[in-house]
Amino acid sequence: MKTDFLKSLISTSGLSGFEAPVTELIQKKWDPLTDELSLSPLGSLHGIKRGSGKSHSLMIATHQDAIGLIISQIDGEFLHISNLGGIDIRVLPGQAVNVHADSGVLPGIICQPPAHLLPEDAATGAVALKHLLVDVGLSARQVARKIKIGDTISFATEPIEMSGGLLAGHSLDNRASVAALTLCLEELQSRQHVWDVQAIATAQEEVGAQGARTSAFALRPDLAIVVDVTFAKGPGASGWETFKLDSGPTIGWGATNHPFLHEEFKKLAEKLEMPFSVEILPSYSGTDGDDIQITAEGIPTIVISIPIRYMHTPVEVIATKDIQRTARLLTEFIVMLEDDFLEKIVWED
Amino acid sequence: MKPLIKKLTETFSPSGYENAIREVIMDEIKDFADEIKIDALGNLIARKGSGGKKIMLAAHMDEIGIMVNHVDKNGFARFASLGGVFPQTLVGSRVRFMNGTPGVIGAHYLKRPIKLIWNKDMFIDIGATSPKNSPVQIGDVAAFDRPFVDLGDRIIGKSMDDRIGVAVLIETLRKLKDTPHEVYFVFTTQEEVGVRGAITSAYGVNPDIGIAIDVTGADDIPEMDTKTIFLGKGPTFKFKDAGSIGDPRLIKHFIKVAEKDKIPYQREVANMGGTDARAIQLTHAGVPVMTLSIPCRYVHSPSEMVDYKDVQNTVKLLVKLLEKNIEI
CATH class of the missing domain: 2.40.30.40 (Peptidase M42, domain 2)
Incomplete structure (x- = not known):
């Protein structure tokens, strides 16, 4: 798979609540692929691709925001930080970061005081976020002039193309799904489809799915697919809740996932001879789907996930083949939808 | 404003039992609003101006108990x-x-x-x-049960959280002569038990912009690890708390107004807490929101302390903000 767009997606800042830069990038890409593009009041991007029918719409939601940091206090030349979303603090010390100040981007590093200078309870184990600092190399005076509380900080790790079709980088959660949805929109250019497709790059998933909840309320789709990432098998992660890299997308099963949609996706993947796994999500999925499902009168929803390793670290790893497979699954589902699809959804005794 | 603050903080109205405080507020605002209503959850909603952008200001009138x-x-x-x-x-x-x-x-x-x-x-x-x-x-x-105490700049009372926000809203409504907006002054119920009044009042108002006015914990006291929020240095513009992320465009606009009129302000990034802003943000198709906070020591204790200058500056800022167009 061509990874240029995905690499630019993960190299562009767009932290939860501060999505504007990455939104602009997606907007440019989606503009020729959709019939209408608009922004929600919270910054979700809505791309509508009209189908040949008149009455039905399918939402495909991929969150565009990424976890990151925000400056909470300035102490001379050092910056104290708070989290935007659930960051894995164990991997923070030593990371290269970008500080997004009004005057421009300042490169910096995350540092931790030496163990003997930390409070006794923090001298061993992972150092809590409140003890970590960011150093941008400027003097206290320059820092005071250039940097302010509330400025955001994103990871600066460059994408790494690894052997075996793997890509490593930060923000693959969930820009990989944005890339899959983009691929799907490209494939749809030469395909016929009856239903309207609402391609949504949602805002603020990592801090509570604020974007998905409000976009679903505004657009009221008949059905919704949420594409997000899930846990791949890796060191220390081998249980039933993990999935091999390069083994295809997962199809959600559990309260968030409508059983009929689950069956339809399974049948479709089998028909396409595409590898897939069933992901057991008993009560919640931990994705935009949990909020979309209970919007307004309720929206039948399914969560499709792409396995990644080392979630919420700056070196998330993905098999690019799985992105292509996910895109294909979405495309084939869309073209399969006929005007009478909703009538087939019945609750059996 | 001090007699008003005394009256508000000496009224007893815990979450779910806001009748007494609602009557006090009603009496203070009835001659200044274009329209006043009370919704099903007891929120008191006063409108001033019409036709322009719908701006919802929320201060909760309930208190812990x-x-x-x-x-x-x-x-x-x-x-x-x-x-x-x-x-x-x-x-x-x-x-x-x-x-x-x-x-x-x-x-x-x-x-x-x-x-x-x-x-x-x-x-x-x-x-x-x-x-x-x-x-x-x-x-x-x-x-x-604690009386209001006036120490000059610093004032102490029970339920400064959030009767001080209520006082700010009342005073703003009285001072706002003309506005291009349709401003809703909403005195919300049941904030302390999960922003419940704001959920329904925001749904009813369906605003274009939402601003919660609440207190925030000042850490300018002995034995604190951090020193970020100070009494007397102006209201805070909250970038985030556990409930919501302030809309960066709205915060930028607040900064512009404050700097133009030389009103002091503090930038705040909080790890805990949440305000009515979260409920407003999530209503309908989504609403850009932020929390404007008055620094307060000893929040959720029977003796909460704020700085009177911060209160006056918050009113001044809101009046300036509402007199002009807001483009975000």
Whole structure:
């Protein structure tokens, strides 16, 4: 798979609540692929691709925001930080970061005081976020002039193309799904489809799915697919809740996932001879789907996930083949939808 | 504004029992609003101006308190919290029930000096000797009983959280002569038990912009790890708390207005807490929001302290903001 767009997606800042830069990038890409593009009041991007029918719409939601940091206090030349979303603090010390100040981007590093200078309870184990600092190399005076509380900080790790079709980088959660949805929109250019497709790059998933909840309320789709990432098998992660890299997308099963949609996706993947796994999500999925499902009168929803390793670290790893497979699954589902699809959804005794 | 703040903070209205405070506020605003209504959850909604952008200002009128869940055979009332009450602030506190009954909170604090356990270590002594002669019953609610104190710049009271926000809204409504917007001054209920009043009032108003006015914990006191929020340095513009992320475009606009009119302000990034802003943000198709906070020491204790200059500056800022167009 061509990874240029995905690499630019993960190299562009767009932290939860501060999505504007990455939104602009997606907007440019989606503009020729959709019939209408608009922004929600919270910054979700809505791309509508009209189908040949008149009455039905399918939402495909991929969150565009990424976890990151925000400056909470300035102490001379050092910056104290708070989290935007659930960051894995164990991997923070030593990371290269970008500080997004009004005057421009300042490169910096995350540092931790030496163990003997930390409070006794923090001298061993992972150092809590409140003890970590960011150093941008400027003097206290320059820092005071250039940097302010509330400025955001994103990871600066460059994408790494690894052997075996793997890509490593930060923000693959969930820009990989944005890339899959983009691929799907490209494939749809030469395909016929009856239903309207609402391609949504949602805002603020990592801090509570604020974007998905409000976009679903505004657009009221008949059905919704949420594409997000899930846990791949890796060191220390081998249980039933993990999935091999390069083994295809997962199809959600559990309260968030409508059983009929689950069956339809399974049948479709089998028909396409595409590898897939069933992901057991008993009560919640931990994705935009949990909020979309209970919007307004309720929206039948399914969560499709792409396995990644080392979630919420700056070196998330993905098999690019799985992105292509996910895109294909979405495309084939869309073209399969006929005007009478909703009538087939019945609750059996 | 001090007599108003005294009146507001000396009124007893814990979450879910906002009748008394609503009547006080109604009396203060009725001559200044174009339209006033009360919704199903008891929110008091006053509109000024019409036709322009719909701007919702929310300050919650409820306060934390307690509710009696058992009166024992010796007449001591046992109780649960309404909202986030810290047990360590209670011992020796006086409370007042809605029917006027005063009581003192006692505890086995000599037996268990560090950790006080709800319903085990603490009780309210209302001077009764049996359930029969107890003036309070199961379900009765009370709030802390503390008089307003004026120290000059610094003022102390119970329920500064968020009666000080209520005072700011009342004063802003009175001072706002003309606005291009359709401004909704919403005095919300049940904030302390999960921003419930704001959820329904925001749905009803369906604003274009939402601003919650609340208190924020000042850490300019001894023995704190951080020093970020100070009394007397102006209201804070909140970038984030546990409930919501402030809309960066809206915060930028606030900064522009404050700097133009030389009104002091502080930038705030909080890890905990949440305000009515979250409820407004999530209504309908989504609403850009932010929280404008008044720094407050000892939040959720019976003696909350704010700086009067911060209160005046918050009013000044809101009036300036609402007099002109807001483009974000």
